[in-house]
Amino acid sequence: MKTNVILLIDTFFYVAVWKGQQIKDWEKAGYAENPDYANFKALLEAPVEDATYIMQERFPMPRFYITHPGDTSERRLKVKLNPSSLDPTKNTSVESGHFHTEDVSLQVFMQHLIKMAVQS
Numbered sequence: 001m002k003t004n005v006i007l008l009i010d011t012f013f014y015v016a017v018w019k020g021q022q023i024k025d026w027e028k029a030g031y032a033e034n035p036d037y038a039n040f041k042a043l044l045e046a047p048v049e050d051a052t053y054i055m056q057e058r059f060p061m062p063r064f065y066i067t068h069p070g071d072t073s074e075r076r077l078k079v080k081l082n083p084s085s086l087d088p089t090k091n092t093s094v095e096s097g098h099f100h101t102e103d104v105s106l107q108v109f110m111q112h113l114i115k116m117a118v119q120s
Contacts, residue, residue: 001018001020001069002020003020003021003022003023003069004020004022004023005020005023006018006019006020006023006043006044006047007019007020007047007077008047008050008051009077009080010051010054010062011062011080012058012062013062013063014062014063014064014065014076014077014080015051015054015055015062015063015064016064016065016066016067016073016076016077017047017048017051017065017066017067018066018067018068018074018077019044019066019067019068020068020069021068021069023044023068024068024069026040027044032044048066051064
């Protein structure tokens with residue numbers, strides 16, 4: 001989650017588009033309506049089109065939302081981020097792009113799954 005990116009995330013029950021602060025500021029400044037910035041407009045539309053395609057094929061249909069830093073819907077996204085890069089000895093702050101989450105990392109999940117399969 002950096003200031004100059006757009007993130008599309010599919011958590012099965014939610015499909016979300018998150019826009020970094022710089023992207024949000026450019027959108028607010030109206031760059032998308034300017035014909036000189038047609039590529040920026042396409043950049044904004046692409047994740048929404050992808051999300052629409054994802055939701056057409058899904059049952060039950062997931063909830064869709066577009067969010068940005070400081071928005072109340074952003075919390076749904078932050079609790080689903082992969083915490084595998086978190087390390088207590090390093091800087092794990094919001095500014096560094098690392099977030100504490102309720103989910104376990106894929107690595108921890110796979111280790112537990114292997115352990116349970118071997119025990120059976």
